[in-house]
Amino acid sequence: MNAPTIELVSVSKWYGEVLGLRDVSIALGPGVTGLLGPNGAGKSTFLKCITGELRPSRGEVRLLGRRVPSLEMYRQLGCAPEIEVFFEELTAREFVVALGEMSGLSRKDAGARAEVVLHEVGMSHALDRPIATYSKGMRQRTKLAQALLHDPPVVLLDEPMTGLDPVGRAAMLEMIQKLGAQGRTVLVSSHILDEVESMTHAIVVLYQGQLLAQGDLYAIRAMIDRHPHRLVIECDKPRVLAQALSRELSVSSLRFQGDAVLEVETHGPDACYAAVPALALREGVKLRSLRSPDDNLGAVFKYLTEDPRKVRAEAQGGPR
């Protein structure tokens, strides 16, 4: 990965004594990254330190190698802040064109670009109506349009999905994936975990102003050893399969749910996942389905944030 697009070096930010960020160091490259964290975890502060709205109390932020804030960086940066109010009297076209001009495009180019981008975000039907009459969904699309107008390589989206109806959500999801595929660095903060998961597997998790986790979702899941991997297996002879599995060293516990479901906990997921089909075939057990209920973003997020201080503690430790 060449020079990272967005880089924070031990950044801290306080407003008076209220904590915003504490000693966050991170480097993000091209592709879509999900920015997650409970309310008040510092997601907005994190984004605002990158856009230059806020200056870190300590540490340094760099965008495409250039120190933030600098006027030139805004040519490479498109952001959709979480404000809900616009220049209400203007129409979407006038709003986007004016901001395009401010980004250095001539009035003509801005006009042409606005037409294209507003169409892309699905706003062609209400271009020339005043923003005051817009629904929340239309405001989100307009906000995205002004962020993409000057074709920036870095795009920051703060909760882009709120207010969108399912059709709009599907379209926004597609657009974000397309932006990522075009090699842009897209940072999306959101609370809707299943949507983030269908968008990307690269996540950043903040908790009370600190960086709690970063990287590939499934890799992170494997590192949470407080919660061993759980497999839920539907098959015709669960007890036979359980007997065979009990000799597997990687298996730490077996539990039966009714007479057709076997639940397995393991600390060695790779060995265990490989062993299950092999043993089933050998013992003539027909596996109807196999899933790991907590190998998704929702579970990972819950396990990470339920007690962040002890995420990496060994499984059995702790006071009796």
Add this chain to the structure above:
Amino acid sequence: MTNVARRYEGVTALDGVSLAIPPGRTALLGPNGAGKSTLLKILLGLVKPTEGRVEVLGHDPQRDPLAVRLRVGYMPEDDAHLPDMNAVELCAYGAELAGLPPAEAIERAHAALFYVGIDDKRYLPVESYSTGLRQRAKLAAAIVHDPDLLFLDEPTNGLDPQAREEMLSLVYDLKDRRGCDVVLSTHLLSDVERVCSHVIVLGAGKVLADAPLKSLIEHDDPAYELRIKGDRARFVEALKAKGCALQEGGPGPTLMVVPPALGDPSAIWEAAVASDTQVRSLVPRRHSLDEAFLKLLR
């Protein structure tokens, strides 16, 4: 509600809508501008339908709006509080506006706030609340006068994952133990899948679907949804060798595989063992409400 229509300034917000909202937790879905909020306002008697007949809990919202709104609770999508009021005052005010005497109103206010889980913050002004707390305060204000029917407009909007879980369990609990029917209007279809039993879909003022949730998402599909870890190409080779067919991939790294024998994935397992790839998940392909919804609207 039988063939209700609502037209104004040339726009047909609702066109011949006939539906009966069953008891339980019903989802009211539809893209923006489909007429959901118009429907809600007609049910609350705030807006007069151009034609058609409406009945809510035995009353006609047009002829007797106060009687309807006495037994109905409404949790709006946007902010709905008063300046300079804390949560207790707001709920007590809501209760008194529904006719409860002052003493009962205060007591009901605390009961409602306890139920939605606002503890020490109930004495702070509602304006200072975070999004999560505001949603809870709105829910408390909507149930304080003990409604029989509750309209919730985007209750989980803007909530972080944990608050969303708690809000959903509250909504679930409302019908179960409180016997208060719920109509949930939301854009988060995953919420609907977890909480609602009946689904109504509106599109451009018309009813596109009015059916139990089960019928919309469960229909048998031969394919299996797979997530694997290991050499994808080698695994696909092995699958073909075992006679499995591949459908176009689902979102991201998932594989859609149809085994030769209907309903029996053993061929897939054999391919996995043969190419020693780890199958991290193998489930019958499930159609989410999103797919059903988008199909209805295209």
Add this chain to the structure above:
Amino acid sequence: MSAMTVARVEVTRALRRSSSAGVWAVGLIPSAVGLVTALRGGSMLGTAAVLLVKLIAPLSAVALVASPVGEGYESRTVLYWFLRPVPRSRVVLGAFMGYASLVAVGLFLSGAVFALIHATAGHGAVSTLATIPLALAFEGAALTAMVLGLATLFPKWPVAASAGLLTLTEAVLPVMLGQAHLLSVSWHISHLMGLDLGTEDALLGTVPQVSAPVSVIAVLLFAALPVAAAVLNVEDRELQ
């Protein structure tokens, strides 16, 4: 160039706001008062002019500028300008150009109508009356600068801050202290219009005699100070 964009946007927005129309209507009241009394033969030049310079001009500046500018910072919509490769000072300047042209044109029209009525009613040669619209437009631009500066510095109570200061400098201080007339923009403007208002001496001190160029410089100074303060303040302000 980008300042022009901001100016154009602010003017378009103001023109589409219902409240602006109301303010312009109020602007025409003194002309109406002047018209009514002129027809009845009395000379209302003094009272109507006082209304225009002392009440209507500050009122329209506050009403047209204070609230929208304050709102821009309070609701943080000004961020859309700041997240662009343009120095913030140019945004403030652009906003000033937009609002100043709006208020100046409005007052120029009020002044022109007023002067026209008085000319036809034969109460003063057209030449002396021609200065009225120009002076009013100049006053409008200067007051806009003051109000814009204050609204930027105190976005939470833009109306209170600007209205408060203007009442102080235009009305309260001059009445109490003769020399305080120097602080009053409307006094300087009325001086330039050739109407000697505020000749009645204040409680203490005497009303100073001042030449026209000094008045012009004084007004320019009063306009420049708040705008400069606003530009410096906005440069590193973190919009919370």
Add this chain to the structure above:
Amino acid sequence: MNGDSVAKPGAPTGSVYDLSYKRYTGGRRSPAWRIGVIARYALVAQWKRRGVKVALGLGGLLLAGFSVFAGAKWAATRAFQAQGAGALVAELSNPNHDVALMALRAQWLPTVFLVMFAGAGAIANDLKAGAFQFHFARPVQVGHYLVGRLLGAVGWASLLSLVTLTLLAALRVATGGDVAGVLGAFAAGCVGVLLRLLALAGVALGASSMTRRQGLAQTVYLGLVGGTTIVATGLSDARDGAVWNALSVVGASTSATATLLGTSGLEGVARLAPFGSSLAWGAAGLLLAWRRLRGAEVMRG
């Protein structure tokens, strides 16, 4: 939990209570009560606002000042009368009238500000906070809401004015005023207060229903009240006709009281002008607010 078999006597017992949400089975009052509820909560909410407290403080100070001044003046007139200096007494206006006119003039400024803080922001803040959705999803009609807001807007101001009137009237009786005359003046004063509050509240609610920004609503309210007073005094001086006073939102009520006391110098039809003007301002404002409420977003499907 509470239905299981009867525990054996002497056996240790314990119970866990169902703290979950219960249905309400108590009685409910009729819709007419809503107006009182809306007004009461409005007054409580306003009391928290600094502006209302400051204005009431100012009212208190003015009340004290004017009582001392009135007391001294009336005491002096009685002394002159005792010494038979009739001429001088005639020159001073009938003291009973002072009770009403002085009260109105004394509380002029605090009343304007009280109604501004309580009324001019009311509907604008409601619009901003989404209070319409809160009210109109409940068994409350626009009429209840508006009258409630009206009472809320004039609550504190009427308290201040009535206290002033009663105090001055009592003072007048104490300094030898005849009870019947004082009562007459008191009644005229009350009519004046009523008209003034109606006019001011109408303008405040009308202005505040036009915008979401409380600052703008208050500016428009002050502009109208201040503007009409300046124009009225300007015109009445220039044209030396007292009838012009009726133009002013707040001045009309004072000249109405003066007309009742017969000291306003208005004859014939002109006597009705102040009454008409006050009622007109009030009605216009309320109608405007009513129309805006009917058209509010929550009402349109």
